Amino acid sequence: MNGARRIFASVMLIAGLAATGGCINLEAPDEPIxxxxxxxxxxxxxxxxxxxxxxxxxxxADIF
Incomplete structure (x- = not known):
């Protein structure tokens, strides 16, 4: 059962990462930094x- 839980957890982690993959966008600013x-x-x-x-x-020294 321990191996099956690890596989299930791995599949859920990969599915979660795939679901959030489109949520992160990187864009350059319009104005210079x-x-x-x-x-x-x-x-x-x-x-x-x-x-x-x-x-x-x-x-x-003689002046001062």
Whole structure:
């Protein structure tokens, strides 16, 4: 009986999948997909300015 139940369950699963096969539709959107990226580069700019300022102070120590 155990083998018969497995066969029955398999047949029911296949029948269920076949019945829902036409319900899923994939379509491309009419408008293009837009991805907005907000990137903050403030930290990198401040780091570069601080590095440049330190080099300038080291090169011109007599002025400061």
């Amino acid at each position: 837009v991805i907005e990226l907000n990137i903050n580069i403030t930290q990198e700019v401040i780091y570069r300015l601080a590095d440049d300022a330190e080099n300038t102070i080291d090169e011109n």
